Amino acid sequence: MAEVRTLAEVLDALTRPGELYERLPDGSVRCYACGHRCLIRPGRRGICQVRFNRDGTLYVPWGYVAALQVDPTEKKPFFHILPGSYTLTFGMLGCDLHCSYCQNWLTSQALRDPAAGVMPEEVTPQQLVALAKRYGAQLVGSSYNEPLITSEWAVAIFKEAVAQGLRCIYVSNGNLTREVLAYLRPYLVGYKIDLKSMRDKNYRALGMPLKNVLEGIRMVYESGLWLEVVTLVVPGFNDSDEELREAAEFLASISPDIPWHVTAFHPDYKMTDRDWTPARTLIRAAEIGKAAGLRYVYAGNLPGRVGPFENTYCPNCDALLIARHGFRILFDHLSGRGTCYRCGTPIPGIWQ
Incomplete structure (x- = not known):
């Protein structure tokens, strides 16, 4: 009879020694893959549950995927990187x-919530990049769970992708460190960060202090990566005019050219006590x-329910540059040129 292994046993076998940590004299390690900077003693795990200390060496996830698909780049969402x-x-x-x-709780909360977790599929970086090329993808991205905690594996894939002429992106909560950003920076062109709230109390309920993501946004922008920021607007959690204004003003203080996506919540996981975000709330947030x-x-x-706020317009003359319906490009007067066709204003992003 075949041995039945738990998900934890399967995942612990799909690991290798990491790179984003330092060894301490007592056998503990300090991980700096994310802003928690976990002190992990021998035999223990980090907050993420998937990075662990075995005999003074930090072992990290390697050699598998738990979610994989070819998506429109707009779904990440990146609206200023290679439309279409x-x-x-x-x-x-x-x-x-x-x-x-x-x-994405089925993948993100694995080993933390007994109801979560899917069995991993073993794969190599070469196989993933070959898939990308077979399906005509121009980019390779890490998403679905929090990619920072699996950055060593991501970089192995990104090295292969860049060698094959593809570009790479991260879709992250922004709880990063300078060390992990320096580690990723040579391979990335774009970084999406979730700005979930402007209230420290809200962020601590989710698992980190607000200052970590604000610093993360600043660090990514200063690194020269293309940055887009998303706020999932959750009724009764972060949808007040005051909080939305604080988020927008914070981003504008870094650069008015950072695209800000305000997106609709739907009931999921443990928050099923409220309705979808109405279109009028998203329009109000966008106007703010x-x-x-x-x-x-x-x-x-x-x-189709948020008026002009799916499209890209010239900030100088208001010409319609890219028209969208959801993730679908209806027309695009910007790609290949990167400037407004009417007045010549440069539009920041990656258009070629």
Whole structure:
């Protein structure tokens, strides 16, 4: 009779010694893959549950995916990177947060919640990049769980992808460190960060202090990576005018050219006590973003119901540059040129 292994046993076998940590004299390790900077003693795990200390060496996830598909790049969402392109998107298991409304909880909350977890599929970086090329993807992205905690594996894939002429992106909660950003930076062109709230109390309920994500947004912008920021607008959690204005003003203070996506919540995981975010709330949030000085504000997850806030306009002459319906490009006057066709204003992003 075949031996039945638990998910933890399977995952612990799919590991190898990591790179994003330091050894301490007593056999403990200090991990710096994410902003928690976990002190992990021998035989113990980090907050993410998937990085663990075995005899003074930090072991990290390796050699598998738990989610894999080819998505429109707009779904990440990146609206200013190669419109109409596709991204081969892979995810592993585990997360450094425990959001009660997580839409990817089956992968993110593995080993933390007994109801979560899917069996991993073993794969090599070469196989993943070959898949990307077979399906015509121009980018490779890490998403679905929190990619920071599996950064060593991501970099192995990204090295192969870049060698094959593909570009790479991260879809993350932004709880990063300078060390992990320096480790990832040579392989990435874009980084998406969730700004979930402007209230420290809210963030601590999810699993980290607000300052970590604010610093993360600053660090990514200063690194020169293309940055887009998403706020999932959750009724009764972060949808007040005051909080939305604070988020928009914070982003505008870094750069008015950072695209801000305000997207609709739907009931999921442990937060089923409230309704979908109405379109009027997203339109209000987008208008607040524009009033705060942001030049590119988008409303997502409600295709065709948010007026002009799916499209890209010239901030100088208001010409319609890219028209969208959900993740579908209706027309594109920007790719290949990167400037407004009417007045010549440069539009920041990756258009070629």
